Amino acid sequence: MEHIVTAQEDGKKLRDILRRSMGVSYSAMKSAKWDNRILLDGIPATVDTPVRPGQTVTMVLAENAPVYSLQPYPLPLRIVYEDADFFIIDKPAPLASQSSAMHPDDSLENALFAHLGCPHKFIYRPVNRLDKGTSGLMAVARNPHAQHRLQQCLHTPDFVREYLAVVDDTPPEEMGVIDAPIAKENAASIRRVISPEGKPSRTHYQVLHTNGARALVRLRLDTGRTHQIRVHMAHLGCPVTGDFLYGRETPLLPGRFALHSAKIDMIHPLTGKHLMLESPLPEELVRLMEAPLQG
Numbered sequence: 001m002e003h004i005v006t007a008q009e010d011g012k013k014l015r016d017i018l019r020r021s022m023g024v025s026y027s028a029m030k031s032a033k034w035d036n037r038i039l040l041d042g043i044p045a046t047v048d049t050p051v052r053p054g055q056t057v058t059m060v061l062a063e064n065a066p067v068y069s070l071q072p073y074p075l076p077l078r079i080v081y082e083d084a085d086f087f088i089i090d091k092p093a094p095l096a097s098q099s100s101a102m103h104p105d106d107s108l109e110n111a112l113f114a115h116l117g118c119p120h121k122f123i124y125r126p127v128n129r130l131d132k133g134t135s136g137l138m139a140v141a142r143n144p145h146a147q148h149r150l151q152q153c154l155h156t157p158d159f160v161r162e163y164l165a166v167v168d169d170t171p172p173e174e175m176g177v178i179d180a181p182i183a184k185e186n187a188a189s190i191r192r193v194i195s196p197e198g199k200p201s202r203t204h205y206q207v208l209h210t211n212g213a214r215a216l217v218r219l220r221l222d223t224g225r226t227h228q229i230r231v232h233m234a235h236l237g238c239p240v241t242g243d244f245l246y247g248r249e250t251p252l253l254p255g256r257f258a259l260h261s262a263k264i265d266m267i268h269p270l271t272g273k274h275l276m277l278e279s280p281l282p283e284e285l286v287r288l289m290e291a292p293l294q295g
Helices: 014-021 026-034 108-115 142-152 228-235 283-288
Strands: 001-002 038-042 056-059 080-083 086-091 135-141 159-168 175-179 180-183 192-194 202-210 214-221 257-267 272-276
Touching: 001 257, 014 038, 014 056, 026 038, 026 056, 026 142, 080 272, 086 108, 086 142, 108 135, 135 142, 159 228, 159 283, 180 228, 192 202, 192 228, 202 228, 214 228
Parallel strands: 135 257
Antiparallel strands: 001 056, 038 056, 080 086, 086 135, 159 214, 159 257, 175 202, 180 192, 202 214, 257 272
C-alpha cells in the first residue's frame, strides 16, 4: 500500500502518515517497523523520519498463515460485490463462516478458497462474521489494510447492516429499541444472557408483517455483541424461529434458524464510493410465514 505525501503533510513524521493518512493500525505499523517493511521513496525508514511533499510512503503488507489448513470446498458462491479490496458474499445457511475443529472443510473460508482457484498465498480476512445458522451478506477483505479499515467502519453510519428475522409470536410494539446489556452466561458456555454486568447492547426493530403465530421483523444493530439479535429477541419474548439456543428448533429449518443479513449500506473506506447491497429473504424463511407455529 502506498501514499503520496501532500503539501499539507510537509514535515510530519512517517508514523503520522501511516496512522492518520493511511489508516494503518498500531499493531500493523509496529510489526512492519521491525520487519523493515516501511519504505520512504523505496528505502527502509524509521517511523520518526519527517516527510516532504511528493515523497512516496510504502508499507509492504505481511501475510500470516491460516490457523487451519485450507481445504477446497466446492460450494457455489453468490458474490454480490468485489473489487481489489474486499468481497461482499451472500452466505448460505447452514454454513460456518470460518474453519474450525468442528468445521475443517465445510466453511465459507474454504468455499472462497476454492472459488478463487486455490491461490498459494490465500489468507481469509472476514470483516464481520455470521453464525453458521445465519444467512446473508458478509464482508471479506482481500488484504489486512482493507480489513482494518472496514472493521473501523462497523457500527458507524459508514457501514450499516440490516437483518430480517422471522420470530415466534409478535413483539409487543410495532417498532422499538431493545437496550439491554449482554454478558456471557459462564466461562464454559457459548450462550449469552441479559445481565447488568454485561456490555451495552442496542437493537432497533420494526415489525414488517405478522400472521398471528410469527412475525417478520427488520433489525438494525448499534452494537455488535455475539448473538445480539438472538438474545435480544428472546428477551423480548419472541425468539428467532428455529433458534436451538434461545428458542426452539423446527424441522422446517434443518441446520439453521430464521435470521438473514439482508442489506449493507456503506461507504467504501478506501475509495469513498457509496454501496447499497441487498439479499432477498431466502425461500425457506418466506415459507415460515405461511406455516403454523407448531411446525
